[in-house]
Each structure stands twice: as C-alpha cells, then as structure tokens.
Amino acid sequence: MCRNIKTLFNFEPPATEDEIQAAALQFVRKLSGFNTPSKANEAAFNRAVIEVTGVARNLLGSMVTVAQPRDREVEIVRARARSVKRFGTKKD
Incomplete structure (x- = not known):
C-alpha cells in the first residue's frame, strides 16, 4: 500500500506519463484500500x-x-x- 505520493508539479524535466500514471495508481490504491483488486473489482x-x-x-x-x-x-x-536526519542511517 502506498504511503507517499510524490509532488509532480514544477519540476525540470517535467513529470513523465509513467510518473503521472504511477501517482494515479497510488492514489486509487489508497482510496480503495486494495494493492491488487479482486477479479470482481478489477475493471472498476x-x-x-x-x-x-x-x-x-x-x-x-x-x-x-x-x-x-x-x-x-x-x-x-x-x-x-532528511532521511539521514530522521532515521540516522544513510540509504544508498
């Protein structure tokens, strides 16, 4: 389940179609509560x-x-x- 939808506006280079679609998918997952919907809900x-x-x-x-x-x-x-400051470890 998504926990972080990223800002896409006012970046150089602009957001790609894939980034916009991924954000939409995260949003729908968050709203529906499903990471992967059942067959009955898949079309919707x-x-x-x-x-x-x-x-x-x-x-x-x-x-x-x-x-x-x-x-x-x-x-x-x-x-x-920010991650290092918050969690105290560096992620690569």
Missing part, C-alpha cells in the same frame, strides 16, 4: 486509474507558477539528507 479499479491519470495530466498541464522549476537531482539529495 483499472478504470479509476485511467480516469485519475487523465485528470492528473490535465491538472499538471493547466497549472501555472512564476517559481523556477525544481531540479530533480537537488530534491533527491535533500530527501536523502
């Missing part, structure tokens, strides 16, 4: 992922900001530093 689950992906893509494409895009590599370094 998959349809929801497709629909949420489209809505997320539209949202990201229509939002505007005057802020400079964030650099993915810098954000990764910051996240690792």
Whole structure:
C-alpha cells in the first residue's frame, strides 16, 4: 500500500506519463484500500486509474507558477539528507 505520493508539479524535466500514471495508481490504491483488486473489482479499479491519470495530466498541464522549476537531482539529495536526519542511517 502506498504511503507517499510524490509532488509532480514544477519540476525540470517535467513529470513523465509513467510518473503521472504511477501517482494515479497510488492514489486509487489508497482510496480503495486494495494493492491488487479482486477479479470482481478489477475493471472498476483499472478504470479509476485511467480516469485519475487523465485528470492528473490535465491538472499538471493547466497549472501555472512564476517559481523556477525544481531540479530533480537537488530534491533527491535533500530527501536523502532528511532521511539521514530522521532515521540516522544513510540509504544508498
């Protein structure tokens, strides 16, 4: 089950279709409570992922900001530093 849906807006390079779809899948998993749905719920689950992906893509494409895009590599370094501070060990 997902515990962390990542921010996708205002990054350079922009979020990829795969990243948007993965976030949609995480969101639907969180809402439904299923990591993998039963056969009875599979069609509804998959349809929801497709629909949420489209809505997320539209949202990201229509939002505007005057802020400079964030650099993915810098954000990764910051996240690792927060992890070390929080958990006391370095993850590679």
